[in-house]
Amino acid sequence: MSQHSHAHDDDLAHHHDIHSELPSDPALRVKALESLLTEKGLVDPAAIDAWIEIYESKIGPRNGAKVVAKAWVDPAYKQRLRSDATKAIGELDFLGRQGQHIVAVENTPEVHNLVVCTLCSCYPLSILGLPPAWYKSAPYRSRAVLDPRGVLKEFGTDLPEHVKIRVWDSTAEVRYLVVPERPAGTEHLSEEQLAALVTRDSMIGVAKVKAP
Amino acid sequence: MSGPAQKSCADAALQPIRRSEHEPLFAEPWEAQALALAVALQQGGCFTAVEWADALGAAIKRAQAAGDPDDGSTYYRHVLDALEHLMQEKQIASADLLAARKAAWVEAYERTPHGKPVEL
Numbered sequence: 001m002s003q004h005s006h007a008h009d010d011d012l013a014h015h016h017d018i019h020s021e022l023p024s025d026p027a028l029r030v031k032a033l034e035s036l037l038t039e040k041g042l043v044d045p046a047a048i049d050a051w052i053e054i055y056e057s058k059i060g061p062r063n064g065a066k067v068v069a070k071a072w073v074d075p076a077y078k079q080r081l082r083s084d085a086t087k088a089i090g091e092l093d094f095l096g097r098q099g100q101h102i103v104a105v106e107n108t109p110e111v112h113n114l115v116v117c118t119l120c121s122c123y124p125l126s127i128l129g130l131p132p133a134w135y136k137s138a139p140y141r142s143r144a145v146l147d148p149r150g151v152l153k154e155f156g157t158d159l160p161e162h163v164k165i166r167v168w169d170s171t172a173e174v175r176y177l178v179v180p181e182r183p184a185g186t187e188h189l190s191e192e193q194l195a196a197l198v199t200r201d202s203m204i205g206v207a208k209v210k211a212p
Numbered sequence: 213m214s215g216p217a218q219k220s221c222a223d224a225a226l227q228p229i230r231r232s233e234h235e236p237l238f239a240e241p242w243e244a245q246a247l248a249l250a251v252a253l254q255q256g257g258c259f260t261a262v263e264w265a266d267a268l269g270a271a272i273k274r275a276q277a278a279g280d281p282d283d284g285s286t287y288y289r290h291v292l293d294a295l296e297h298l299m300q301e302k303q304i305a306s307a308d309l310l311a312a313r314k315a316a317w318v319e320a321y322e323r324t325p326h327g328k329p330v331e332l
Binding site: 019020023024026027029030033036037040042043048051055056119120122130132133134135137138139140141146147154172 | 227324
């Protein structure tokens with residue numbers, strides 16, 4: 001069938017580039033799926049490319065950071081975010097919305113919120129982009145529930161004993177956005193400057209937002 | 213909070229959470245393609261968000277049972293496995309059809325000269 005199977009032959013070794021390099025097994029399985037689904041009219045290759053571009057360039061945690069900064073400076077917006085986060089986030093009209101139902105959970109000096117998806121990797125993609133690998137790992141999915149305080153310590157977040165930790169288990173239907181506490185000493189900063197302080201980890205709840 | 217946490221792999225509870233500061237979004241292009249397929253199919257109504265989460269959760273459990281590290285590095289393999297299973301469950305593409313199409317791609321790569329676009 002191919003020269004490939006003889007490629008270990010010294011004579012033919014330098015010929016290994018005569019045909020295209022064979023992709024990896026998962027890459028071939030994806031090609032099989034994509035070509036079949038395209039033929040069936042179930043996916044549009046242009047839409048697939050558009051999604052990939054959105055993942056790679058257009059969405060990331062910046063949208064979530066804008067939501068948080070707006071909530072910090074605009075009490076009326078914060079109220080709307082509390083009562084209907086999906087709608088309040090919709091006001092800002094971000095790309096890549098998936099019609100996900102989002103609930104905002106607010107950190108206070110007494111309560112700290114932590115988000116996990118124990119089943120798989122449910123995550124508020126439209127405002128935080130793609131989840132980091134650790135969010136999808138078995139140790140985080142398991143330990144965030146069993147030992148949230150220990151997990152937070154591992155992320156360098158040492159909470160005083162009196163602070164209550166609430167763990168939110170995401171599902172396909174409900175995703176959570178942690179609204180971290182606004183750090184002290186940032187009263188003079190603009191909404192845009194504040195947004196720059198808000199990290200992805202703080203919106204998952206594994207870290208706090210630090211003053212610059 | 214709901215219950216599935218209690219069903220998690222017991223060993224995972226003892227492992228450190230591995231993090232890396234500058235991990236790439238996707239290690240290889242097929243990972244992005246697999247995820248985009250899952251999202252596009254969901255938006256096109258082939259399956260619901262709940263069906264997808266269930267399929268992905270089941271794929272992760274199968275992988276764990278087969279000794280997968282499930283540390284995040286193999287996540288997109290689970291996505292691909294979940295997609296293939298859902299396609300079979302929904303009778304959109306059987307395992308045989310998927311295998312035959314994969315073989316057709318292998319054949320296409322092997323007959324296409326280097327540098328030329330590979331077509332079925």
